[in-house]
Amino acid sequence: MKPLESGDPIRLGPYRVLAVLGAGGMGKVYVGQDGEGRAAAVKVLHPHLSHDANLAQRFVREAQMARAVTGGSVARVLDARTEGGRPWIATEFLTGPTLADAVASHGPLDEPTVRALAAALAGALRDIHAAGLVHRDLKPANIVLTATGPRVIDFGIARPEHGLTLTTTGQVPVTPGYGAPEQVLGQRVGPPADVFSLGAVLVYAASGRPAYEGAHVAAVQYEVVHGEPRLEHVPPALRPLIGPCLAKDPTARPLPEQIAAYAAPPRNAGRVWRQGPLAGDITARADGLHRLTTLPGGVAPRPVSRRRLLTGLAAGGAVLAAGGGGAAWWVLRGEPDGPFDIPPAVPAPKAGILDAAKGDYVLGELPDPLWSVPGALSKESPAPLLAGDVVVTGAPGGGIAARSVVDGAVRWSAPGTTPRGRYLSLSDRLVAAVGRDGSLVTFVASTGAPKWTAPAAEASLLLASDDEAVYLVTEDGKVRAVGRSDARVRWTVGVDADLLAESRARGLAAHGRLVLTVPDGSVLTLDTKTGRTVWRLRDQAEGARPKVALSDRLLCVSGKYLSAVDVVTGKQVWRAENFKPPEGQVFFWGSPTLHGEHLYVSAREVLLRFDLRTGRPSDWPYAGLVQCDPHGPLVVQGNGLWSVAVNRTEGGINVLSLDPENETTWVFRIVRNPEAYWIEGDADRVVLMDGTTLTALPVF
Structure with missing residues (x-):
């Protein structure tokens, strides 16, 4: 120094x-x-x-x-x-010596201290792997011994768990003698490589000598790949703990949790760093x-x-290796508070419900839109997302943009994101999106201030969120949960479904369940704490994703069939049996919408209403009389049910009264892009995406 x-x-x-x-x-x-x-x-x-x-x-x-x-x-x-x-x-x-310095100054650690070190480093690897990363360079110089225990430093060559290796055969990415055989050979490197490095670190800590030695670098690396570790100077009681970590076969190495358990550090093991x-x-x-x-x-x-x-x-402290990380800049954007200090949601100002009796509009005539912005969206924009007082869409210049729900003016934009990964509202406080590098990024919904980021998400598609986590599909088609309180990867699982097929999966999360509607026509449900598959409904739709809607624990599923199941158990509550397709035809149920005690859904373009508890058809003045696009949404806003009917060239929005005493109807014939439209509603307004035009409509 x-x-x-x-x-x-x-x-x-x-x-x-x-x-x-x-x-x-x-x-x-x-x-x-x-x-x-x-x-x-x-x-x-x-x-x-x-x-x-x-x-x-x-x-x-x-x-x-x-x-x-x-x-x-x-x-x-x-x-x-x-x-x-x-x-x-x-x-x-971090005030303390590196493990390399400590052993050089004081000699090998005694058995209780090695066990405490093993348990602590195994816990560190568990945290690193839970974030979806592989450190790839664990060695004595990258471990600092502090009064609160060992800490791992230098992520200069760390990589996501499922990322490609950085090197090819013959290149040395880490200190010789500490990289795993697969790392030396330039093969794909996963969490077991860090376990191998931990074993080599523990050999050095317990004996003061490296596990693999040679006259030059190539000789050391040859021993790593083909030789046996030198354990003769390791106390016999520690060899069963260390030896398995150094197995040549990655699958034969123990998990960090197993290492921590087998280490069996002494009671009050933390004291070894304070005496x-x-x-x-x-x-x-x-x-x-x-x-x-x-x-x-x-x-x-x-x-x-x-x-x-x-x-x-x-007497200073060694903290961070200077040579291995590479360089450029990472500008951290954000407010003065921390990334997890999230401001409260800003509610959307209500637009107000129009009343003909008060002269808000003339019976028989349509009211004007609240606002309309041509060219507001990119051609690849997903459906608009209403999040508090903004509506989020794909921006025409790239990335995403948020517009005020009051007047359509741009509030903020995030050009470094990709709208193809969709976006989510996190309790109307944050907007989550996929960064162009596959990271999961969040912004304050009302202001666009950047908040927490999960760089290791490897996200391709966002699915859903609840109070605990954001759920997404990774670039290699797995389902991953990222915690909202710490941006850490909670779990990653592979599922028996192609979630990134052309129609792509969708999801919702509630009651400890992540419900996925899959392009193969099935509904797949995972436990939100573990990622374990809980139940699955197969063959629910023919060549398309089923559609779902949730009311408390009752999950309504539409597609080839219309049914309701308990979202927690998957047990069927009812199934609509009185509607069967004509001979040789496939019956297709449209998107379900729940309101009060009723389920609204289209059956081959015909709009129907059902009793939500029993699945029986319910009386309604418009039942069977109104056509709508079975692939489009149904939206309840104000006192009306909004649906869209389209043909090959144009379409219109039908607005039907939900009040049995009032048979008011509106028809907005304004949809010009029947191949690219969607509607969403909140705070007494309905937002229409029509091609690249964004429009807000009033409600009655």
């Missing part, structure tokens, strides 16, 4: 630079301090590498990967941005940091003298 030299920055963002922690081929790591006196390790790219696009991508990924793991087992990313063309990442300052020579080392480094960043009496620091700087550095 060294004092600052000519050419070193004095400040990086909010951090005053105090000293150099380390340097490598890619950049330097400094001791930084913000305006409130908090220390950070600030990793910055060398100036001559700042404009290398490949390094830029790797640097972005490092910040994203580390930020995706929000447990207490890794060094937290505090900030990241570019300053004068130089990108940097700030992480929390003995190791604890003294941690304390000395903490004192050195305190002297470096404060004046006597604890007042804010002023410029540090060279002598005092050197004194502080002598």
Whole structure:
């Protein structure tokens, strides 16, 4: 560790630079301090590498990967941005030696400490893998021993669990002797590779020697692939714990949870980091940091003298490797509060219900739209999403945009997203979307302020959300849950269905169930806590996705059949048996809409009403008299039921009274794009997507 030299920055963002922690081929790591006196390790790219696009991508990924793991087992990313063309990442300052330094200074760890280390690092891998990542470079120099336990640092070559390997055969991505055989050979690398690295780390911690040795790098890597680990200096009691981690076959290695259980650390294992020579080392480094960043009496620091700087550095802490991460910038956008400090929802102002008796419109004549914006949407825009006081659509210039529901004016936009992945409203407080890099990104619904991001989501299509998680389909067609409280991947499962087929899956989440309507015509339901398949209805639609609607636990399913099931158990409650197709024809039920005690649905374009509890047809003045598009939505808003009838060239919106005492009807013949339309309703207005035009209509 060294004092600052000519050419070193004095400040990086909010951090005053105090000293150099380390340097490598890619950049330097400094001791930084913000305006409130908090220390950070600030990793910055060398100036001559700042404009290398490949390094830029790797640097972005490092910040994203580390930020995706929000447990207490890794060094937290505090900030990241570019300053004068130089990108940097700030992480929390960890006061303590690396495992490499600790073993070099104090010799091998004793058995209880190794067991505590194994359990802690297994927990760290569990957190990393739960975020959908593989660290890929776990080694003694990337493990810091703090008073609260070991912490993992440096995500410079971390990758999503299902991402392609970064290397080809013969290239060395990590420190020789710690990368798994499949990593050395350039094969696909998954979580078991980190378990192998953990085994090699534990050999070093228990014996003071590497598990694989050789006269040169190639010899070491040959031993990793073909040789046996050197366990002769490992205490016999620890070999059953460490040996299985070093299996050549990835499938033969234990899971992190199994390692933690088998390690059986001593009771109050946390004390091993707070007693003995190791604890003294941690304390000395903490004192050195305190002297470096404060004046006597604890007042804010002023410029540090060279002598005092050197004194502080002598006991400083190693925090982050400087050479392995690559570089570019990742500009963190957002409000002053944290990414999970979410403001309350802003409700949509009600448009008001028109009343002919009050002169709001003339009977027999149609009221004017509230507003209409031609060219407001992209041609590939999904259905509009009403989220509080905005309506979200695909933007004509790319990404997504949110417009005010009051006048259609653009409120905010997010060009870095892809509308093809759809978007979701999270309790009307956030809008979730898919980033162009497959990340899951969120924005404050009313203002567009960026909030939390899940870089490891690998999202292709958003499905649904509940209070706990956002559910999505990954790029390789699996279902993944991402927590709303921490942006961590909760689980990922493969299902027996092509969720990314042309019509693509849709979903809803409630009562601990994620209901998926699948392009193969089935309804698939997963447990939202585990991803386990709970029940499935097959053959519900012919060559199309079934449609569903939920009222409490009653899930109505339409398609080839019309039925209702208990969403929790999948048990059938009723099925409409009195409607059968003509001989040789397929009967198709349209989108169901629930309102009060009734189910509204079309049967081959004819609009019907059913009793929601029994499935029996219900009296209604318009039953069977109005045609509508069976593939289009039905919307209840104000006192009317809205449906769309289209032909090959144009279409209209039928509005039918729900009040048995009032047979008011409206027909808006305004749909010009029967191949690209949708309607949604909220707060006494109906929003129509008609091609690239967005229109808001009043209600009665």
